Amino acid sequence: MEIRILRYFIAVANQQSISGAAEYLHISQPTLSRQLSDLETKLGTPLFIRGNRKITLTTEGMFLLTKAKEIVELVDKTEANFNQPTEFISGEIYIGGGETEAMHFIAKALKNLTHNHPAIQFHLYSGNADDIRDKLESGLLDFGIVIEPTDKQKYDYIQLPAKDVWGVLMRKDSQLAHKPSIQAADLIDKPLIISRQTTVDNELSGWFGQNVKDLNITGTYNLIYNASRMVEEDLGYVLCIDKLVNTSGNSNLCFKPLNPKLTANLNIIWKKHQVFSSAASKFLEQIRSNIEKYND
Incomplete structure (x- = not known):
């Protein structure tokens, strides 16, 4: 399957018409139609539902669109790191992470790095640990920032x-807002909104002394900003880490740490036997250097 054909397919999916995609790609409409028909024949399944006004994707087409975007992005990422002048350090770094205080440390390392090597570009992807690992495996990310434990085999x-401190985000007028810290018994009968991360489930289950999914779970979240909007509407209490939502000033939210205290170490991870670009190698060197200075 040629990358060129995947780019054609993505363009048609985005434009929702053969004519619009052909104009965007600067090729003739008959040529594009033939290429797409050949792709469907090769895969042995229809990819499009051809309507009078627009084209939509079949279930198989939607699956291919997801994979095609990943493949094209990986190709573009690889080419970008080769098509750079050799006389100075340049290239692109792809970093994924969740919402965590550790990103301040990453930001300082990137600031140091780009000051010394201004031709380097960085790209950040926000997601939970499961998302990060998937993108590391597919080669779309160079590094991931995740909560311990780390799979040392992979x-x-x-x-x-840096450490993240776990606690509960709640409204300032909630039943638990007067408490300095929150114990497991305080939350047993409360509507909870929890992270979808597998690792987080394990950590919280250990703290509660029971499977967290057996509690009164109202909902789940991926990123804390949207979850905080749910709290504002009094939909529940969010189990999350500190310093990610503004609870000062006129905010009607507050954060209470867990008791006993629950913290999480944070790792920067990459695939074993990873072959780094020059930019990614320099970033890793900068991380090591900044950690040494921090520990001195």
Whole structure:
């Protein structure tokens, strides 16, 4: 399957018409139609539902669109790191991470790096640990920032000098807002909104002393900003980490730490036997250097 044909397919899916995609791609409409028909024949399944006004994707077409975008993105990422002048360090770095205080440390490392090598570009992807690992496996990310534990069979890693503190985000007028900290018994009968991360489930289950999914789960979240909007509407209490939502000033939200205290170490991980671009190698060097200075 040629990359060129995948680009054609993505263009048609985005434009929702053969004529619009042909104009966007600067090729003739008959040529594009033939290429797409050949693709459907090769895959042995229809990819499009051809309507009078627009084209939509079949279930198989939607699956191919997801994979095609990943493949094209990986090709573009690879080419970008080769098509750079050799006389100075340049290239692109792809970093994924969730919402965590550790990103401040990553930001400082990137600032140091781009000051010394201004031709380097960085790309950030936000998602939970499961998303990050999937993109690391497919080669779309160079590094991921995740909560411990790390699968040492699959990844190399460095522990970052940062810890996340777990607690509960709630309204300031909630029943638990007067407490300095929150114990497991306080939450047993409360509507909870929890992270979808597998690792988080394990950590919280250990803290509660029972499977967290057996509690009164109202909903789940991927990123905390949207979850905080649910709290504002009094839909439940969010189990999350500290310092990610503004609870000062006129905010009607507050954060209470768990008791006993629950913290999480954070690692920067990458695939074992990973062959880095020059930019990614320099970033890793900068991370190691900043950690050494932090520990001195």
